[in-house]
Amino acid sequence: MGFENLLLGFSIAVTPFNLFVALLGILLGTIIGVLPGLGGANGVAILLPLTFTMPPTSAIILLTSLYWGALFGGAITSILFNIPGEPWSVATTFDGYPMARRGQGGQALTAAFTSSFVGALFSIVLITLFAPVLAEIALKFGPPEFFAIQLLTFSSFVGLGGGNPLKSLVSILLGFILASVGLDIVTGQLRMTFGVTELMKGFDFIVAVIGLFGIGEILLSVEEGLSFKGARTGMNLKVVLETWKILPRYWRTFVRGAFIGFWMGFKPGGATPASFMSYAFAKRFSPRGEHFGKGELEGVVAPETAAHAAGVAAILPMITLGIPGSPTAAVMLGGLIIWGLQPGPMLFQEQPEFVWGLIASMYTGNVLGVLMVLAFVPLFAAILRIPFAILTPLIVVVCAVGSYAVHNSMIDVWYMLIFGVIGYVFKKLDYPLAPLVLALVLGDLAENALRQSLIMSQGSLGIFFVRPISGVIVAIALLFFLLPLLTPWWRRRRGVPRVASAAPRH
Amino acid sequence: MRAADLVTALALIVLGVVVLVDALRLGIGWGMEGPQSGFFPFWLAILLVAIAGLILLQASRRATTAPFVTAARFRPVLAVLAPATAMVLVMEGLGLYVASALYLAFYMRWVGRHAWPTIVALGLGVPIVTFVIFERWFLVPMPKGPLEAWLGF
Numbered sequence: 001m002g003f004e005n006l007l008l009g010f011s012i013a014v015t016p017f018n019l020f021v022a023l024l025g026i027l028l029g030t031i032i033g034v035l036p037g038l039g040g041a042n043g044v045a046i047l048l049p050l051t052f053t054m055p056p057t058s059a060i061i062l063l064t065s066l067y068w069g070a071l072f073g074g075a076i077t078s079i080l081f082n083i084p085g086e087p088w089s090v091a092t093t094f095d096g097y098p099m100a101r102r103g104q105g106g107q108a109l110t111a112a113f114t115s116s117f118v119g120a121l122f123s124i125v126l127i128t129l130f131a132p133v134l135a136e137i138a139l140k141f142g143p144p145e146f147f148a149i150q151l152l153t154f155s156s157f158v159g160l161g162g163g164n165p166l167k168s169l170v171s172i173l174l175g176f177i178l179a180s181v182g183l184d185i186v187t188g189q190l191r192m193t194f195g196v197t198e199l200m201k202g203f204d205f206i207v208a209v210i211g212l213f214g215i216g217e218i219l220l221s222v223e224e225g226l227s228f229k230g231a232r233t234g235m236n237l238k239v240v241l242e243t244w245k246i247l248p249r250y251w252r253t254f255v256r257g258a259f260i261g262f263w264m265g266f267k268p269g270g271a272t273p274a275s276f277m278s279y280a281f282a283k284r285f286s287p288r289g290e291h292f293g294k295g296e297l298e299g300v301v302a303p304e305t306a307a308h309a310a311g312v313a314a315i316l317p318m319i320t321l322g323i324p325g326s327p328t329a330a331v332m333l334g335g336l337i338i339w340g341l342q343p344g345p346m347l348f349q350e351q352p353e354f355v356w357g358l359i360a361s362m363y364t365g366n367v368l369g370v371l372m373v374l375a376f377v378p379l380f381a382a383i384l385r386i387p388f389a390i391l392t393p394l395i396v397v398v399c400a401v402g403s404y405a406v407h408n409s410m411i412d413v414w415y416m417l418i419f420g421v422i423g424y425v426f427k428k429l430d431y432p433l434a435p436l437v438l439a440l441v442l443g444d445l446a447e448n449a450l451r452q453s454l455i456m457s458q459g460s461l462g463i464f465f466v467r468p469i470s471g472v473i474v475a476i477a478l479l480f481f482l483l484p485l486l487t488p489w490w491r492r493r494r495g496v497p498r499v500a501s502a503a504p505r506h
Numbered sequence: 507m508r509a510a511d512l513v514t515a516l517a518l519i520v521l522g523v524v525v526l527v528d529a530l531r532l533g534i535g536w537g538m539e540g541p542q543s544g545f546f547p548f549w550l551a552i553l554l555v556a557i558a559g560l561i562l563l564q565a566s567r568r569a570t571t572a573p574f575v576t577a578a579r580f581r582p583v584l585a586v587l588a589p590a591t592a593m594v595l596v597m598e599g600l601g602l603y604v605a606s607a608l609y610l611a612f613y614m615r616w617v618g619r620h621a622w623p624t625i626v627a628l629g630l631g632v633p634i635v636t637f638v639i640f641e642r643w644f645l646v647p648m649p650k651g652p653l654e655a656w657l658g659f
Contacts (some may be wrong), residue, residue: 050644166561170518173554177525180547184532189543192528213591222582224576389618390628396590397606400634404602405646413594420585428574429511447546455540 006128009356012057013364021058022361025065026369029338030376032066033073038395039068039086041327041437045209046402048335056339057357062336064315064358065365068120068436071311072373073380075112075304080105080381088271091279095292095299106239108300109377114247115254115301117370121308122258123265124362127316131348131359134320138345143452145461146321148214148473150446152480153323155240157435159480160273167431175436178203179443180494186451198411205334205440207403209327211416212433214399214411216423218392223424235377250301253282257302261309266317270311278306312362319355320345323442327434348410389406509575511565515558522555589613601651603633 012018032043045062051059074089079096084264092112100110141149158168181192182202191353193199257278264274283292292299314325315332322344324330334342347355373380387457403416439446457463464474531545588659589607611629613652614620641659642648650659 042612048645050640053645108511164561166557166564169557170554170561173550173557174518174521177521177547177554180550186539186541187537187543189532190534191543192525197549219583219586222586223579225579311535336528387618387620389614389620390624392586392617393589393610393613394632396586397595397610397632397636400590400594400597400606401602401640401648404648408647410594410649412596413597417587417591417594424583425510425514429507429514431514450546451539451541459536459541 005132005352005356006360007206008352008440009358009360010364012353012357013061013360015101018061018357019364019368021062022065022365022368024370025062025212026069026072026365026372029066029071030073030076030369030373030380031069031383033070033086034077035382035391035395039074039217039328040067041209042213042399043070044328044331045206046214046398048206048331048338049405050400051335052338053113056311056336056341056351057354059335059339060332060354060358061269061365063332064361067311067332068362068365068369069373070328071120071308072113072116072369074307074372074381075116076109076377077384079112079300081110081384083384088275088310089303090272090482091275091303092300094279094303094308095294095296098293098295099297099300102295104295107243107297108295109235110240110243110374111247111297111300112304113370114244115257115304115371117366118254119261119305119307120312120362120366123262123309123312123316124359124366126262127362128359131316131320131355134316135345137346138321138469139349141321141345141469141473142467143449143456144470145473147446147453148464148470148477149321149323150442150449151477152473153317153438153442154435155477155480157432157438159483163430163432165484167429168435171426171431171433171436175439176443176446177435178208179205179440180447181220183443186448187403201407201472203440204406204412205437206331206406207412207415209331209437210399210403210441211221211419212423212426212437213327214395215416215420216427216433218395219420219424220427222388222392235374240374246297247301250283250298252341253278253298253302254305256281256285257305258309261306261311262313264306265313266308272312273308274310275303275307278302312366315358315362318343319347319358322445327437327449328380330438334441406452426492462493507570507572508565508568511568515562515565518558519555519562522551525551526555545575571645585617589616597649598650599651601654602648603637604651604653606636607633 013022028047029040029043033040034039043066047063047066051062054062070086074084074086075092075096077083078089078092079100082093082097084090084093096108096112099105152174157172158165177192179202182190182200183391184191190200237311259272260278260281263270264277265271279302282298283289286292286296288296288298288300311326314329318324318329318333320334324333341347341351341354375433399416400413403412404410406412423433453463454460463470465471517582529544529548532547533542534544534548535542579640589609589612593605596608597605607629610632611625614625636648640648
């Protein structure tokens, strides 16, 4: 049954219009991935208003393609400019940039793109196989199970996210509080508006994403005084083919990276730790491990495979459970709601064209993507040679346009500026932004799931524990929440000295 | 860093208290439709106040002398933020296209010291491209001012 559905998907994804949309998305996405201050989440947020008039399937293809492009684009800046465009490409700079300095930029880029492609493909195949099964299971879920999964989503930020767990919690709470501002659809009451008409509409997550990630990132990068000293690309067909001859040697690294990426990626906030973990494993198991960090091809393969596998895997919980695995997937989920689709397991039954069109477009999008970036690397790299005094105002204008377009309202443009300042301060103080955005997107859904569960149980929280599926999930979630408290205790007991956390900070 | 951490935590506590007050007004118990409107925000706010309080304690014990940001490094941040705020203000009256043209031109001249031909080309080009993409292709209207009205849009 799965195969027929996939064929149906391809019949939708391979129409000329949808292929064009995919190409456009990859092109824009790669540009966005290369530009500082614009990343996947915020590129998708800015473009979202443009998709309101498109058919939903084409719209999601545009946005997912943009996401693939941004994933590829991140590798370009990491390798050539030593600037990770996205947090998950930090590990790519370790060996990618030294290679580029040595004049092997072409090899490093080819390896990065190929690894990204392999990682993505691995995740897409797994999604094709498992998404329908997972959706089938999720159909039996009631409000308590959905609330339990939400809890699990947020607990993994606290328990596995690295950084200060208290600050992760604050980000989550703040996101939920912002989400509850405005009209309460259940009772019809106004919440936290204090008589201010502008607050009645609440805060839109798209504006928050553009402000927090876009403006905030710009402020941070001008403070750090970014200067782009790029290495030459050194990319041509000969280099590509020669690199492809070497790459199969690292098949173990590919397989390991892909598994780590998928496993980490379908839980929230997974791509960055996945890339670091894959890098660490490759360093440990490679016979040339001690050369890592000096420009080892395998050191580019490992993080890129995992990051891209994780990035793709983040789509799985979004389409099957209605719970996004990353901020970018969260914005797409918001898009689904705006296009009039109900995210979650019912999609597979009610909108098979949409779901399978999306899954098939993930294959076509990534094939187009890898070919395009391989062919046009020098062009994309040239973007960073645009003077900073032109790029900065340009990005600010694009952000303002995107924020206004969401609701055609000026107040959103002001919110964008305010969120920009909050993003700048939070990033400097190590408050993670991704959980805030996820909470803002999921706020209403989570609250409704909680309310409905409590109505079912007439007010008893016990309902989350007595139902078997939600009981198990809630137990795991609680474990994750307590993990930051348990880990030091566990280390003391085993007599392991406290080592500096290897968790990535950004 | 420490001062900024303390101020942020305090601000979060204040926010939590504000939410708490409003949640109490809305009712945090059991109503006609199950949990009342204030139920969810109430518990969020309680947790926020508690956790921000812990962060406050943590930060007050930490003795770091590193400043949040030095004046020299904050100058470029302000140089982005102030003109951007001015642009949004101008946008209120003159619309997005005129505001973005002025903003681009100002920033390129003031920060980048670019030559006038580049400034004029981009200052006019970017708003025109934006106009074509948004108003024409995707039919998404942007805020417009007297200039657009005079041109007949």
